[in-house]
Amino acid sequence: MSENSNFLSSFLEELKRRKVVRVVIAYLVVGWGLIQIADVTTDPLRLPEWSNTLVVWLVALGFPIAILLAWILDVTPKGIEVTRDAEENKPPSPPDASIAVLPFINMSENADNEYFSDGLSEELLNMLVRLQSVRVCSRTSSFAFKGKDVDMPTIALQLGVRHVLEGSVRRSGDKVRITAQLVDAVEDVHLWSETYDRELQDIFAVQDEIAAHIFESLQLTLTKDAKDAAHSTTDNVDALDYYLRGRDLYHRTDAGHLENAREMFEKALQIDPQYALAWAGLTYTYVDTFWYKKGAADLVRQADEASRKAVEFAPHLAESHGARGLALRAAEKFDEAEVEFKKAMAINPRLFEPIHFYAQMARSNENYELAAKLFEQAAAARTEDYQAMALAANMHQALGDEAEAERTSAETVTRIERATDLNPRDARAWILGASCMLRVGDNKKTMEWLDKANEADPKNNGVAYNSACIYARLGEIDKALDHIEKAIDLGSRNRRYYETDPDFVRLKDHSRFKALLESI
Numbered sequence: 001m002s003e004n005s006n007f008l009s010s011f012l013e014e015l016k017r018r019k020v021v022r023v024v025i026a027y028l029v030v031g032w033g034l035i036q037i038a039d040v041t042t043d044p045l046r047l048p049e050w051s052n053t054l055v056v057w058l059v060a061l062g063f064p065i066a067i068l069l070a071w072i073l074d075v076t077p078k079g080i081e082v083t084r085d086a087e088e089n090k091p092p093s094p095p096d097a098s099i100a101v102l103p104f105i106n107m108s109e110n111a112d113n114e115y116f117s118d119g120l121s122e123e124l125l126n127m128l129v130r131l132q133s134v135r136v137c138s139r140t141s142s143f144a145f146k147g148k149d150v151d152m153p154t155i156a157l158q159l160g161v162r163h164v165l166e167g168s169v170r171r172s173g174d175k176v177r178i179t180a181q182l183v184d185a186v187e188d189v190h191l192w193s194e195t196y197d198r199e200l201q202d203i204f205a206v207q208d209e210i211a212a213h214i215f216e217s218l219q220l221t222l223t224k225d226a227k228d229a230a231h232s233t234t235d236n237v238d239a240l241d242y243y244l245r246g247r248d249l250y251h252r253t254d255a256g257h258l259e260n261a262r263e264m265f266e267k268a269l270q271i272d273p274q275y276a277l278a279w280a281g282l283t284y285t286y287v288d289t290f291w292y293k294k295g296a297a298d299l300v301r302q303a304d305e306a307s308r309k310a311v312e313f314a315p316h317l318a319e320s321h322g323a324r325g326l327a328l329r330a331a332e333k334f335d336e337a338e339v340e341f342k343k344a345m346a347i348n349p350r351l352f353e354p355i356h357f358y359a360q361m362a363r364s365n366e367n368y369e370l371a372a373k374l375f376e377q378a379a380a381a382r383t384e385d386y387q388a389m390a391l392a393a394n395m396h397q398a399l400g401d402e403a404e405a406e407r408t409s410a411e412t413v414t415r416i417e418r419a420t421d422l423n424p425r426d427a428r429a430w431i432l433g434a435s436c437m438l439r440v441g442d443n444k445k446t447m448e449w450l451d452k453a454n455e456a457d458p459k460n461n462g463v464a465y466n467s468a469c470i471y472a473r474l475g476e477i478d479k480a481l482d483h484i485e486k487a488i489d490l491g492s493r494n495r496r497y498y499e500t501d502p503d504f505v506r507l508k509d510h511s512r513f514k515a516l517l518e519s520i
Helices: 002-017 020-041 050-072 111-131 139-145 152-159 200-217 224-230 237-250 257-271 276-292 298-313 318-330 334-347 352-364 368-381 387-398 402-422 427-439 443-456 461-474 477-489 495-500 502-507 511-518
Strands: 073-076 079-082 098-101 163-172 175-184 189-199
Touching: 020 050, 098 111, 098 139, 098 152, 111 139, 111 163, 111 200, 111 237, 139 152, 139 402, 152 163, 152 402, 163 200, 175 200, 189 200, 200 237, 237 257, 237 276, 257 276, 276 298, 276 318, 298 318, 318 334, 318 352, 334 352, 352 368, 352 387, 352 495, 368 387, 368 402, 387 402, 387 427, 387 502, 402 427, 427 443, 427 461, 443 461, 461 477, 461 502, 477 502, 477 511, 495 511
Parallel strands: 098 163
Antiparallel strands: 073 079, 163 175, 175 189
């Protein structure tokens, strides 16, 4: 009896998945309407009496054909395709050594301590990335679940991981209580949990213990070299506190966030001048301010000095060499930047940022073949990320490889649909998705997603820039130039991007385009 019940349930789910139920309802409504029309118009049009019967028979004969076509075929952005079996549509099983670190809940009486609970979560995430044996979901994707009541199997499915680390932090003066638990989210069972009541200065030991417990639960070996690489580059809790504040501010998008983040990193360095990760964070703020906030050229020199310090105090960290490469790229010392990016990738092939920075540099230098390869490598390092894959699609298109452009565009759309399920206000996801929809020939969806991006964040310079790319590809030159002007006004001032972007080839000789570039 239960087998029959399971079969019936599975069959009904398959009917829904293939949209057969929807087609049946639509067919019955339309068929009934046609029969009524035939009945009403027979006499006025002086049709033979058998015409009503013919309509009824045609509707009846068409019914099984409609059901069969609904079962076999599916309408997609690429057109009508044969519907895949459910097994083919299932996402691949996540690797056993994969984990997402959810933002720890702030249980402190002071709500302002949320930066500390979020920062501790990010520190644990970055520590696990440095250990390399585990595939770690990005901060952006993990933190999308902050404040949401979602069950563990759903989180695992959305993020493509098997394990989830969650917890809470209660901070009171110089004391801290940290509760952490590791869940096998596929099986929905707890593997390990622990509560730590410690002095705040013991926070580094707690991080080490949590990492060790995770490795033990996943049956992985934590070597001494890996442990040394994962350890924080400071032993001063006050420096850590300012660093976590800086990271929290850096991830924001509100006015003044980069200046405030820089101030926090500088305070961390006043306490511990050898804090390599703070020097790396400082480098990011200098470069971002220079590129996106109309910053002065002196920021390039400051980024150079900060990144040198990061490498000096932690040459064993990929983050240090990634920051150094970014600073050298900002200074347009591309050969030296390439050396640093390669060093970072050799130290930690799973660290997304250096690969992505390297790919962006190759793109701006019009080395599209290398850029495509690196963007796909970055997308493999962070399988939930949609941006790198979208940029890989752009590079394949620039190379004239339509098959690869279509393949990577389709993969990007899949990733973007997952991302926008988590965060429907993700403007960057919508605008990059719009670009991919244009590439697969769905112009209607292109404009729908472009509008969603601009509604979600109308003052986002990246949205304005990519809107310009889409309009340029559609041949709407005036709209493209309007959005380029908007992007520049909003802070997108990396002139090299405009000069080398393949989407703007047809604009290069336009007088307004030249004038806009001169204004940067």
